[in-house]
Amino acid sequence: MSELLRVEHLTKTFTSGLIGGFEIRAVDDVSFTMKKGEIVSLVGESGSGKTTIGKLILRLIQPTGGRILFEGRDVLQMSKKELRRDYYRQVQAVFQDPFASFNPLYPIDRSFDLVFDSYLPDVSRGERDEAINKALVQVGLNPDQIRGKFPHQLSGGQLQRILIARALLLKPKLLIADEAVSMLDASTRIDILNLLGDFRDRYGTSILFVTHDLALGYYISDSTIIMYRGTVVEMGDTEKVFYNPLHPYTKMLLESVPDLNVKWEFKGIEPEKEEETVYSLQGCRYAPRCPRARKTCFRSRPALLEVEKDHWVACHLYGGE
Numbered sequence: 001m002s003e004l005l006r007v008e009h010l011t012k013t014f015t016s017g018l019i020g021g022f023e024i025r026a027v028d029d030v031s032f033t034m035k036k037g038e039i040v041s042l043v044g045e046s047g048s049g050k051t052t053i054g055k056l057i058l059r060l061i062q063p064t065g066g067r068i069l070f071e072g073r074d075v076l077q078m079s080k081k082e083l084r085r086d087y088y089r090q091v092q093a094v095f096q097d098p099f100a101s102f103n104p105l106y107p108i109d110r111s112f113d114l115v116f117d118s119y120l121p122d123v124s125r126g127e128r129d130e131a132i133n134k135a136l137v138q139v140g141l142n143p144d145q146i147r148g149k150f151p152h153q154l155s156g157g158q159l160q161r162i163l164i165a166r167a168l169l170l171k172p173k174l175l176i177a178d179e180a181v182s183m184l185d186a187s188t189r190i191d192i193l194n195l196l197g198d199f200r201d202r203y204g205t206s207i208l209f210v211t212h213d214l215a216l217g218y219y220i221s222d223s224t225i226i227m228y229r230g231t232v233v234e235m236g237d238t239e240k241v242f243y244n245p246l247h248p249y250t251k252m253l254l255e256s257v258p259d260l261n262v263k264w265e266f267k268g269i270e271p272e273k274e275e276e277t278v279y280s281l282q283g284c285r286y287a288p289r290c291p292r293a294r295k296t297c298f299r300s301r302p303a304l305l306e307v308e309k310d311h312w313v314a315c316h317l318y319g320g321e
């Protein structure tokens with residue numbers, strides 16, 4: 001498989017507060033690649049920088065530093081016209097809240113027409129209708145029951161399928177699915193995941209699957225990137241990351257997934273204290289929470305090293321400096 005996307009040393013710093021504001025390094029020196037037709041999960045707890053990475057790739061926000069290459073082309077150097085005419089034809093996104101993605105004042109058909117108007121203006125009305133109906137059938141919907149309806153007349157699952165049908169009308173090379181199934185019930189969630197996998201198989205669409213849910217990431221992805229507070233702590237082949245986790249944070253995350261047949265029992269656990277969440281910008285960001293942290297972990301950031309084929313970890317326990 002050849003390379004589709006390359007993210008190099010991507011950094012995004014936000015400034016919060018008006019006077020004497022403080023800086024949040026939401027994404028801190030993140031590098032990874034995606035192959036054509038590959039599904040990559042970007043996994044991490046809330047605030048780890050996943051959505052910010054998706055928005056940077058989509059050029060919805062500007063990075064503080066780093067490069068994004070799509071098929072070798074520098075995305076950050078693209079003009080607005082190039083983005084609109086070319087990049088967004090090939091890179092589409094589906095976000096978490098399907099209700100927020102539609103204008104409640106218009107029937108959902110309008111959202112399909114906007115795609116045609118923006119990217120395929122020369123397609124005739126008849127051809128549009130045919131393509132829309134085909135896309136709706138592909139995502140398991142009956143066009144007769146969907147077309148002409150307003151968003152409030154449809155369920156969250158139906159709207160999410162419509163968003164996927166809309167994104168896939170263009171048969172994009174890259175789909176960014178940001179918590180795209182988080183708001184759906186379990187059975188609809190699996191349907192939508194299967195749909196995404198089916199599209200990858202059919203059209204070779206690469207998918208960046210952004211999620212905080214390890215099980216969903218494992219189900220759908222070929223490769224997994226584990227984020228912690230803006231940094232990549234571990235990444236690689238999904239089987240290797242899940243069955244041979246190396247970073248103490250990945251191990252903790254995997255141990256925290258509740259088992260279906262294990263009941264909760266009181267263990268007197270104290271919630272995490274505020275001072276333990278303070279992290280240093282020079283050292284490993286996980287060091288204050290890490291049971292195996294040493295002095296060096298607070299002093300220097302470990303490099304992301306390939307410890308076995310297709311398996312990288314950023315941890316001083318594995319020789320990172």
Ligand SMILES: Nc1ncnc2c1ncn2[C@@H]1O[C@H](COP(=O)(O)OP(=O)(O)OP(=O)(O)O)[C@@H](O)[C@H]1O
Nearest residue numbers: 014016024026045046047048049050051052053212
């Ligand atoms: N526009 C912004 N201004 C200031 N800070 C921001 C902004 N957007 C994000 N952040 C901060 O950047 C950090 C990363 O946020 P981001 O939304 O990327 O995380 P996430 O991993 O996607 O979390 P979630 O799963 O909760 O959406 C957080 O600390 C967040 O508060």
